Amino acid sequence: xxxxxxxxxxxxNVELTKADFVSDQMVKWCPGCGAHAxxxxxxxxxxxxxxRKENFMMVSGIxxxxxxxxxxxxxxxxxxxxxxxxxxxxxKVANPHLxxxxxxxxxDSMAIGGNHFIHVIRRNVDINIMLFNNQIYGLTKGQYSxxxxxxxxxxxSPQGTIEHPFTAGELVLGAQGSFFARVVDTDVKMMxxxxxxxxxxxxxxxxxxxxxxxxxxxxTHALITAKETxxxxxxxxxxxxxxxxxxxxxxxxxxxxxxxxxxxxxQNGITENDLLxxxxxxxxxxxxxxxxxxxxxxxxxxxxxxxxxxxxxxDDMVEMQIDYAKANSKIKCMDDxxxxxxxxxx
Amino acid sequence: MSETKNVLVAEDVxxxxxxxxxxxxxxxxxxxxxxxxxxxxxLTTFPDYPAEIRAPQNTIAGVSGxxxxxxxxxxLTFGDxxxxxxxxxxxxxxxxxxxxxxxxxxxxxxxxxTDAYNEKAGYKTNPLTDGSLSEYKLxxxxxxxxxxxxxxxxxxxxxxxxxxxNMFSLGICLYLYSKTLDHAIKxxxxxxxxxPQLAELNKTVLKAGYEYAEKSPIFDTIFQxxxxxxxxxxxxxxxxxxxxxxxxxxxAEKAKLQLFLGSYPITPATExxxxxxxxxxxxxxxxxxxxxxxGICGAIGASFAGSLACTTTSGPGLxxxxxAMGLAVITELPLVIVNVQRGGPSTGLPTKSEQSDLMQAxxxxxxxxxxxxxxxxxPVDCFYKAFFAAKIALEHMVxxxxxxxxxxxxxxxxFRIPKMSELPEINPPMxxxxxxxxxxxxxxxxTLVRQWATPGTEGLRHRIGGLEKEDIxxxxxxxxxxxxxxxxxxxxxxxxxxxxxxDQELYGDATGDLLxxxxxxxxxxxxxxxxxxxxxxxxxxxxxxxxxxPLPKNTEEVLSGFKHICVCELNSGQLVNWLKMNFxxxxxxxxxxVQGLPFLKSELLAHFTNLLKK
Ligand code: SF4
Numbered sequence: 001x002x003x004x005x006x007x008x009x010x011x012x013n014v015e016l017t018k019a020d021f022v023s024d025q026m027v028k029w030c031p032g033c034g035a036h037a038x039x040x041x042x043x044x045x046x047x048x049x050x051x052r053k054e055n056f057m058m059v060s061g062i063x064x065x066x067x068x069x070x071x072x073x074x075x076x077x078x079x080x081x082x083x084x085x086x087x088x089x090x091x092k093v094a095n096p097h098l099x100x101x102x103x104x105x106x107x108d109s110m111a112i113g114g115n116h117f118i119h120v121i122r123r124n125v126d127i128n129i130m131l132f133n134n135q136i137y138g139l140t141k142g143q144y145s146x147x148x149x150x151x152x153x154x155x156x157s158p159q160g161t162i163e164h165p166f167t168a169g170e171l172v173l174g175a176q177g178s179f180f181a182r183v184v185d186t187d188v189k190m191m192x193x194x195x196x197x198x199x200x201x202x203x204x205x206x207x208x209x210x211x212x213x214x215x216x217x218x219x220t221h222a223l224i225t226a227k228e229t230x231x232x233x234x235x236x237x238x239x240x241x242x243x244x245x246x247x248x249x250x251x252x253x254x255x256x257x258x259x260x261x262x263x264x265x266x267q268n269g270i271t272e273n274d275l276l277x278x279x280x281x282x283x284x285x286x287x288x289x290x291x292x293x294x295x296x297x298x299x300x301x302x303x304x305x306x307x308x309x310x311x312x313x314x315d316d317m318v319e320m321q322i323d324y325a326k327a328n329s330k331i332k333c334m335d336d337x338x339x340x341x342x343x344x345x346x
Numbered sequence: 347m348s349e350t351k352n353v354l355v356a357e358d359v360x361x362x363x364x365x366x367x368x369x370x371x372x373x374x375x376x377x378x379x380x381x382x383x384x385x386x387x388x389l390t391t392f393p394d395y396p397a398e399i400r401a402p403q404n405t406i407a408g409v410s411g412x413x414x415x416x417x418x419x420x421x422l423t424f425g426d427x428x429x430x431x432x433x434x435x436x437x438x439x440x441x442x443x444x445x446x447x448x449x450x451x452x453x454x455x456x457x458x459x460t461d462a463y464n465e466k467a468g469y470k471t472n473p474l475t476d477g478s479l480s481e482y483k484l485x486x487x488x489x490x491x492x493x494x495x496x497x498x499x500x501x502x503x504x505x506x507x508x509x510x511x512n513m514f515s516l517g518i519c520l521y522l523y524s525k526t527l528d529h530a531i532k533x534x535x536x537x538x539x540x541x542p543q544l545a546e547l548n549k550t551v552l553k554a555g556y557e558y559a560e561k562s563p564i565f566d567t568i569f570q571x572x573x574x575x576x577x578x579x580x581x582x583x584x585x586x587x588x589x590x591x592x593x594x595x596x597x598a599e600k601a602k603l604q605l606f607l608g609s610y611p612i613t614p615a616t617e618x619x620x621x622x623x624x625x626x627x628x629x630x631x632x633x634x635x636x637x638x639x640x641g642i643c644g645a646i647g648a649s650f651a652g653s654l655a656c657t658t659t660s661g662p663g664l665x666x667x668x669x670a671m672g673l674a675v676i677t678e679l680p681l682v683i684v685n686v687q688r689g690g691p692s693t694g695l696p697t698k699s700e701q702s703d704l705m706q707a708x709x710x711x712x713x714x715x716x717x718x719x720x721x722x723x724x725p726v727d728c729f730y731k732a733f734f735a736a737k738i739a740l741e742h743m744v745x746x747x748x749x750x751x752x753x754x755x756x757x758x759x760x761f762r763i764p765k766m767s768e769l770p771e772i773n774p775p776m777x778x779x780x781x782x783x784x785x786x787x788x789x790x791x792x793t794l795v796r797q798w799a800t801p802g803t804e805g806l807r808h809r810i811g812g813l814e815k816e817d818i819x820x821x822x823x824x825x826x827x828x829x830x831x832x833x834x835x836x837x838x839x840x841x842x843x844x845x846x847x848x849d850q851e852l853y854g855d856a857t858g859d860l861l862x863x864x865x866x867x868x869x870x871x872x873x874x875x876x877x878x879x880x881x882x883x884x885x886x887x888x889x890x891x892x893x894x895x896p897l898p899k900n901t902e903e904v905l906s907g908f909k910h911i912c913v914c915e916l917n918s919g920q921l922v923n924w925l926k927m928n929f930x931x932x933x934x935x936x937x938x939x940v941q942g943l944p945f946l947k948s949e950l951l952a953h954f955t956n957l958l959k960k
Binding site: 053088115324338341346 | 592643809810
């Protein structure tokens, strides 16, 4: 599984296991919080990636999500609210041999850190962002966030919010994101697979995790997680495969004119051949954006890797410019610089 | 040289070139200052740009200037009043006449003193003829006409010809100060190597200006400034911001680390960012981030990852960085924060200099977050203080604020080029791979410094962050006594940096009637005033502080030698209160100026003399 991984990051020469990443810290998320499952997925995926365990770097901002670095045994940095992304950028550019992971939330990355979020994506720095989206401020006990559905009553919106929520995927693709995936905290298997793909992607990868906050926003993702409805409302994307969903796998997505449309296979002459086939690697983000925007109840929610397009990464280009300058400049050391240009002896 | 001229030997002189933004005064000034430097005079230069990028032509707002202070002695200031003012249009004369000494040469392009331009500059009558300049030596030179006349034979286009008139004024000044044309000619030849016609044009005009001055009876007195008695060595002219950038690169090389800058453009600090972006061949990594906060946060990330990490800014940017500075304090990571101070508050006076961020540097963070604060006192000193700030940050695992000033950043000075081997070593406390005893907050008992274990190092995985950490172990801790202990450690760790800080020096005797305290860019002007008073027999000394936190260990002793202490600052009184907080048994007064302008020697002299008479 580990063949296609980025060669810049040093590889482990021993087989690693989950135990290599278990931290000695007590996990302090609320019992039943979706974050526990995310931690389980990360513990699954890190040993599989094949990097030296010392080369993993976990960075976070502030919020429930941001306790994450304490719970994995890697180098870790629990920073300040909203700033994990620029910190991670500095780390990766300073040392491209690190595999840098960011644990952040909807408030951390889309409110206070919104500016940094779009810019790290725009630069395509090779880091992996796990965006815990529980549509609420958990750590401060229940205020609305930039992804809280409009109209929802929270502690700071007693009559319901009057704000239009962000869709994370739309923001990521609008910022020219090269990788965007969506998973739900109830599906550890899918999380594991998707995080592996995120690690494998060269460039900024954003994995939005629809996370349940059992205390302040329980069942906010119920339509896509409840046994009775999840199959009807989750479209699990697989590259190269037609977009089929539904408990009976009889529903699909086709492009009708300029819009996506939910159709039933076998009705009105619709066959599998009429459905869109997922191409996560295509450069044009048009269909990816439509997929990212699909939301229940009209549509199923697209899950899995929505986009993973190849572009040069910021950190690679930094190294290329430095290599070029080193090879072509006459100034090789500080003494050279001090004595360059207009110098005269007295 | 004509025999009818008086030659006056001068110890130091100030020449100021002013004109419209498009008149090429920066180039004229630079060529003049390079010439005097080649002629072994000591010098400083100070440019004065308009705040607007494209201000309306021939208006006061569009005036651009360049001041050169040079001499046969050590030059310590940018100069108060000038002895020669070259003003290329009415607006520049109007804006700058107040900086000319009575009796100074005022050299103007008489062709531009038309009714329309005079009016645009705010003159009701023509200043060249209304007698208002009678106390000066006015040289009303029809520069455009003379330039055209001189290059008629070259048959060049009118625009290029008019543009070259700044070379006419340069020729006059080089003659006036007994300098040769050699350097200027060399520069023109290399600048226009691919355009020989333009080279010829500029050289012809330059020579015409020189010959004009030689023949003109107005210039009956010319000046001779002898070579300065400076230490032998290789020299160059350097701006403060460039010097800061170079000091940081030098420190990274000494420490054998990569230099990382996270920054965001802001006047007057942007030149440091631009300068560092040029030096990729030395491995310098620069990210121009999306904002000031990201700039410092990126630097903190790079610091954890093992770089010499820096961020550069000016006042408003420092405000934005406050929270992250606290993060650097609590994570105990090395970081250099350069603040090129400007007039505040808020956007304030972006292009003017002030010393008003000292209190912010000392205290401007939530919680108790002490930081090392260092200042530089001249453009060249920016190199050494940036180097030292980096050395302290790296060896003590602390963020350090370096306070420079807009005037220092833009100003230039003659720089004796050091050899890298002359600079001190820098030894960061790197942790040993697989050290079984490694703990993130275990400290050196002497310095209280923790070790630097960078990601990737085998066997040292650990976590740091903004939450309070347990002593030694580094786990998150809300234990009350632990917090108190860690607060004490962070303060004491900064306090113990004092061992690396040189003792406070004094200019003058160790005891006396009056001690003048200064810091930052005012060193030279205060020194000049104190020296004059000492020559007149007064018992006055100067203590110029560069290390503001911690203050040098002999500070109390230095202050104790004097009956009265006067603290001079370009703010409304910040160092004076910091000193009062720390050393409260002395008799202090303060002398301040908050005009975005430097102290004049004359105003300092007047104030100190008053104090001494009391
Ligand atoms: S408050 Fe909500 S998000 Fe935070 S730990 Fe508890 S359940 Fe999880």
